[in-house]
Amino acid sequence: MDTTVTSPLARKLGCFVALSDAELSVLERLQVRRRPFAAGREIVHQGQSDRAVYILVSGWVCSYKTLPDGARQIVDFQIPGDFLGLRSTLLQTSDHSIESVTDIQVCEVPSGDLLAAFAGTPRLATAVLWAASRDEAMVVEHLAGLGRRAAPQRVAHFLLELGARLALVGFGTKAGYACPLTQYLLADALGLSAVHINRVLRQLRELGLVTFRDGTVVFDDYGGLVALADFDPTYLDQERPLLT
Amino acid sequence: MDTTVTSPLARKLGCFVALSDAELSVLERLQVRRRPFAAGREIVHQGQSDRAVYILVSGWVCSYKTLPDGARQIVDFQIPGDFLGLRSTLLQTSDHSIESVTDIQVCEVPSGDLLAAFAGTPRLATAVLWAASRDEAMVVEHLAGLGRRAAPQRVAHFLLELGARLALVGFGTKAGYACPLTQYLLADALGLSAVHINRVLRQLRELGLVTFRDGTVVFDDYGGLVALADFDPTYLDQERPLLT
DNA sequence: CATCGACACTGCCGCAGATCAGCCCACCGT
DNA sequence: ACGGTGGGCTGATCTGCGGCAGTGTCGATG
DSSP: OOOTTTTTHHHEEEEEHHOHHHHHHHHHHTTOEEEEEEETTTTETTTOOOOOEEEEEESSSEEEETTTTOEEEEEEEOOOEESSSSSTTTSSHHHHHHHHEEEEEEEEEHHHHHHHHHOOOOOHHHHHHHHHHHHHHHHHHHHHHHOOOOHHHHHHHHHHHHHHHHHHSSSSEETEOOOOOOOHHHHHHHHOOOHHHHHHHOOOOOOOSSSTTEEEEESSHHHHHHHHHHEEEETTOOOOOOBO | OOOTOOOOHHHHHHHOOOOOOOHHHHHHHTTTTTTEEOOOOOOOOOOOOEEOOOEESSSEEEEEEEOOOOOEEEEEEEEETEEEEEEEEEEEOOOEEEESSEEEEEEEEEHHHHHHHHHHHHEEEEEEEEHHHHHHHHHHHHHHHHOOOOOOHHHHHHHHHHHHHHHTTTTTTTEEEEOOOOOOHHOOOOOOHHHHHHHHHHHHHHHEEEEEETTTEEESSSHHHHHOOOOOOOOOSSOOOOOO
């Protein structure tokens, strides 16, 4: 593998499919047209139809659904190297909204360019489809958490999952990571109230497991947290690449 | 459209993409190798790797996740015309289990045959990918329900969604449908206890909205139920076909 | 400097929903 | 006729979590 891997996307896909220099350069060329958004901006609105895909280069984003009664459920957060709106391109309208959490940089990729890249470099297509399947697996895992995990397990599992995802793109370790999320965002994602999130975080901190504070997550006792959350990261990572 | 549409899958896809007789016959030829399973059989086990896709022809199936602590979260139910394990074929291992709810008939389609059919009839590929995106949208909607809807809304929404899906394949109307699910299965899907499901069902029945009894769902007041659940079916159906 | 808004944090109370325990009925197999 | 089983139904009790209301802190802005 190339030692000068630049984009988080290339780093992530490289864990699933060993990419040649030629494939890597196709991937990098997709990401030339950069575009910034300020924090808190709505990138895609629920119900809007959309013919382009975005690749998140830097910053954090959340995709969420607004229920008719006004309540908000965050479906997932996206971090550098993730696609935005990949699925919505097939449906005529997006079933969810996407909003920047921090200031971000995205690359807008017209669906046509993406399909052309797939046609020319099929291994890249496999890698991207793998990433899409992984995203769906995360949503399913999230669903199981909302339905069947108690609040502390749910929070712990969420923080661990984010940590594992960030580690894969080089933004975190088993020691911890920088996390720009507010407790309100956590609440909207985990189906709890912000107040209760606060209580649970304190509890986890007092147990000496994790410290979520000042935009930083510190794993005080990684093993203990994994045990509490029953965290099994096999759905996020591959022990061996899919294609070598 | 052909008047002698046979399989539920063809009927469903026909709502999204107008299929020619030639495309329909390709679709029907995929479904020749039928295979029965008895009720309560595990078709795919969580963690198992799998190189074939199934198309459900008759009967009901559920896909679920078992958490390490033994709790079960049903991700979705599949009804005739739905794919089983379409996503898992890309991941090396399935992240969920699949089990028959009733006696069923499935068609086992080797991934190779499916891909060949896609290559020969690209409109079919589009239709199937559309169906996959719709499945994912249902999971997202389900996620929002678990996170943000109270028990009565959740149950009502679930029954309405099932009704709309069944109507699309000809197994139900706005009046009601046959539903082989037990209250235990509902509980595992909706993140509630079976006891509480029972109470909520009674409540909805006493309000004159739905009657869930003896394997049958009767919509006593469809409009009222829609209002209670804030049900918006646009994510399930298209007002106009994607390709004509 | 005062003010204001965003975010974190806390105690108290009420409620939705879990858990426990038990009953009824229909359908089995012997 | 019998017990066993699986599903539906119910009441009593307990509890996790949300709602509310209020405090504290920091950073931005006049």
